[in-house]
Amino acid sequence: MSLKAVLRGCGAYLPEKVLTNDELSKRVDTSDEWIRERTGIRARHIAAEGELTSDLAVGAAEAALKDAGLTAKDIDLIIVATTTPDLTFPSTAAIVQAKLDAGEGAAFDIQAVCTGFVYALSTAEKFLTSGQHKRALVIGAETFSRILDWEDRATCVLFGDGAGAFVMEAQPAEEAGDRGLMASYLRCDGRMVDLLYVDGGVSATKTTGHVRMQGNKVFREAVTRISDAMVKVCAEADTPVTDIDWFVPHQANERIIQGVVKKLDLRPDQVVSTISGQGNTSAASIPLAYCAGVADGRIKKGDLVLFEAMGGGLTWGAALMRV
Structure with missing residues (x-):
């Protein structure tokens, strides 16, 4: 089955x-x-x-x-x-x-x-x-x-x-019909670990450490890699990016989100953004933003939703879901 x-x-x-x-x-x-x-x-x-x-x-x-x-x-x-x-x-x-x-x-x-x-x-x-x-x-x-x-x-x-x-x-x-997770795309390039990392850890320093980031370099990588992941995950699902109802991005930086929207010819009103009042909540940001879109009535059952994120590692990826 x-x-x-x-x-x-x-x-x-x-x-x-x-x-x-x-x-x-x-x-x-x-x-x-x-x-x-x-x-x-x-x-x-x-x-x-x-x-x-x-x-x-x-x-x-x-x-x-x-x-x-x-x-x-x-x-x-x-x-x-x-x-x-x-x-x-x-x-x-x-x-x-x-x-x-x-x-x-x-x-x-x-x-x-x-x-x-x-x-x-x-x-x-x-x-x-x-x-x-x-x-x-x-x-x-x-x-x-x-x-x-x-x-x-x-x-x-x-x-x-x-x-x-x-x-x-x-x-x-x-x-389920057409509902469900349709495709996902995951990537990492460990050669860029020094762009975003924590300077502590159990084995390395026996301390917790603090976040360190080369912000300009992360920004330069973000739009290209995120956009590429979104295009590829939609291609895997045989669905044009422009067919999505909602874009629920990782809430890292409003300028990164706007850059992706422009690059992929999406509409600003398709974006669910919570960054203004929540900042970057890392792994929590996508489900928090999705929940906000559901709570205010924008996202409805049957909608096609595209998720994306990029983080330390560097890691990045995207997922396409009919909710």
Whole structure:
């Protein structure tokens, strides 16, 4: 029996604390105007003291399960995309599984930085369509504020905390119809690791470290690589890019998003953007943006949605889904 991985529900969670550009300008040499002109960001959410990545993930997962009309007991696979795990081990997914009381299905993390959710979505699709698992929680969750150097204005102004989740379900192809994940495209070029990285780690320094980025070089790579991934994933699905209903990008930089829209001849009103109020939430940004589009009524069942991301590694990728 042929199976498809179909989106059953989505959920989002953002910490209560909001850090505005004006507040940030009191901590580092920057200004609201400087940040907005270069990134499109005006504010971001920051996790509270003691609020962990797993807590954000659980909040998003519970919302997604409610949206899907399911309980955690209905889930037999949990994949968490994160760069900021609670612990070195076990995986944040294992901790989320316990907090949700989800039973003994498979649970593991994926580390592809900002591209993590696209990697996780593609991985879940393989497990579901093989028949090995029935329902998956695919979560992007980050407490990126914990790895920022708050004296480095090139990075600390960009990132925020949050989590988003999809419930994906294996359905017979004849039941799913044209809905489901149609194609995904994943890539990495480890030769560019020094463009965006954290200068600490268990084996290298025995420290957590801070985010370091060569912003201009990342920007130059982004538009070309993201656009290429979008074209290729649509070609794999035999669907022109211009046929999509919605473009839900990784929320890295408003100028990058605009560059991709222009390069691929998309309409600005097809873009779902949350960067202004959330900043770059890394692996969480795609599901957070998607949930925002659903919540305000833009994205509807049956729409064709194109996701993309690029992050440290460098990693990049795209996924096309009929929701």
